[in-house]
Amino acid sequence: MPKSLALDPKKMKEAEAALRTQAAKLLSEGTVTVFLGHEEGWDGLPVPFFATTPGEAKRLVWNPLVAFNLAKYLLDRLTGEEKVGIVVNGCGSLALDRLLKDRRFPRERLFVVGIPCTGLLDPDKVLALPDEARQTALEGGKAEPGLFLKRCGWCDAPNPVVADVVLGEKVPEEAVPQQYPRVEEIEKMSPAERAAHFKTLYEKCIRCFACRNVCPACSCRECSLDQWEPLWLGKATVPSEQLMYHFIRAFDVAGRCIRCGECERVCSVGVPLMELNDKLMKDITELFGVQRPHVPADVEPLGQWTEGDADLEAAH
């Protein structure tokens, strides 16, 4: 867990004010035609919001509950030449960088407002708190480690990696060794236990595709798992297809996953999806020496090779 993890609602309020001013300016000057951010929704929870006028920019919020990666919404704005504004924190900028490095959106059409981050709270956990405790966490800045988003626990990129303008001071960067304790637990199980573990896990899955649709590494125009011809993924929600979907999607994003855990967070039935992504990241580090596999690189680990890569034939 990074030492810098601490809520600072006062700083976030200042950033919010600066954000509203900046976005209103960009919109009124015509630099961008739309600004992607958040506004307050049901029960105080922020929801994605796309401001198109300076007046609407006043509705933008920046508070400890802004957990969404907004970058995915850029894919709805591929046609046209207009510039799009977007606000990102650390992990939000990783999501954006993922899409940029996958060449899914042109950098020239973006105006990125970056806000350095010292931690965000898990909206579901905060909503479940009694009102007083909620207030203490959100406004008083007193939140226990368990209330933070899971990803804050391994965050080593609190400052935006992509930004045209940065609001607020940079957060001191610290190296946070990436660890995968749950993966290690599962690796210790016997093969039969593991098979049983994954089988019951995916029985919960309702195949809603929320995990895929929210994932910044999943940006194909047509998902191969949606295709009818060939039918890679059968429509039946039986264990073989459930496993196929999750297993293949995790592998297809292997090396490009930013470890944001949004897949797990948006899953309505609580499938622990990161157990797959973390395993692949751990192996990528061990096999190919990639120390920070969750940070987008110019060429992703599976898109390159070296002569010295482990001899697969001898691996059995």
Add this chain to the structure above:
Amino acid sequence: MAQSPVPKATRLVKKVGLGAWLTALAADNDVMAPVTVDGKPLFRWIGAGEVGQLDLAAVHTVNSPKGGVMPQTEPMLTYSAVQDGSGGKTLDIKPAAEDRPAVLFGVRPCDAAAIDLVGKVYLTGEFTDEQYQARRDRTTVVAIACAAPAKACFCTSFDLNPGAARGADVVLYGRSGPGSVAEGDAYYAIAYTERGEAFLGGAAAKAAGVSDLPAGERDKLEKIVAAFRGLATPLGKKLGKIDVADKLEGLFESAYWEKVSSRCLSCATCTFVCPTCYCFGVADTGAGGQGVRFRYWDFCKSPQFMLMAGGHDPRPAKKNRTRQRFLHKLNYHHNRCGEYLCVGCGRCVESCPVGLHLPLVVSDVRGLQP
């Protein structure tokens, strides 16, 4: 539907007997009940060994029990190519094997009402879905009146309430009245259909000690039932009665749909947790000369939902698909059947990752210029 159904039988069910009841039922029936799995309350089929995990306090489940009458994947028929004795092959087609009778236990009144609502789609009109009919006929719905409606509940915005009996064969009312599910030692079990009456009088019920109503409690029971039925729901209070069907007639071309749809993720979360969503697709799967034709839940948010052979798509954008969802729920169904295609369970409010839910659209539509 404004009239309450007439009770056919009334019993007392002690909470301590519930485990034995479900275990006995599980011997001959597929039992679906609420259980909490890794912190998430879910409706699922439980085996006899899992009866101990029943969690009636988990009545506000993430998913609905609609899978009990509309399985997410339901085989319709099997086919196999067989030798016909003269060197050729013929296709042998058989209807899918029938499942055992089912009991959906611990269903919320909104979910039970939804089963009835959706049942009208499958069973009335020009065409009766026989497979659905057969399944519904062998399913008993045992509802439990809501002791404590959740923040997102709004069944009272429709012709419903936390103690309603629509769609249920039996309703369980906590003997100590609304307040906390944990309170009280027993339920009043009221059967509203013949199936429910038979259920309460059956061998499993007897084995669980389901007994007659104690003398002198008739008055108390009626007060308790009235108390449940008079409960307010938090979001229902805010929304009041839903009234937007007519206004929506003139809003098809409104710019509103583009705005509200922009944050949709196009996933199936709202559709699959919703107890009144019923669209399905049909597919075949086979190999080596044999196969299965099955139906599966489909979702209108999918870019493929309306995709036709040849590539034409009458709903090419999120705006079209989001509009479709809410017009179906709040206008089309109302026009065709006289009621909204929603029971106010609140799951879309709780589950949509981006907060794009029915109460939001209702509020927005009320404020729109026609």
Add this chain to the structure above:
Amino acid sequence: MATSQEPVIVGFLCNWCSYAGADSAGTGRMIQPTNVRIIRVPCSGRVNPRFILRAFQRGADGVLVSGCHPNDCHYSTGNFFARRRLMLLKRYLEYLGIEPARFETHWVSASEGQKWAEVVRSMAERVKALGPSPKLPSLL
């Protein structure tokens, strides 16, 4: 389908080296068991992990990928990408509960008919010792 205890092994063989190598094992009348069902691909780099998972799900007891030796790929680098990808896949399959010996990758060149026969023989033996692979329930 596996019958009488003989494992079914699905093999993805690259056209230029391994398929030719397997072919030369055949024309050379080399003794080898018949467990491998060969699927020809242009390059080992063509092999997508979903092929391998599907093979296991549809009843394969073992899956084999064979391509040109590293530095000898007909498309020059295809097998290097395959090496990384399939190494990761091997560990991943193990994580899911599939025994690692069920999935192997070998490099067999067009002139290595002898090696091919040995690869097939030894893999069939290893997979047979593991028994049939459990199939995940599907509708069929």
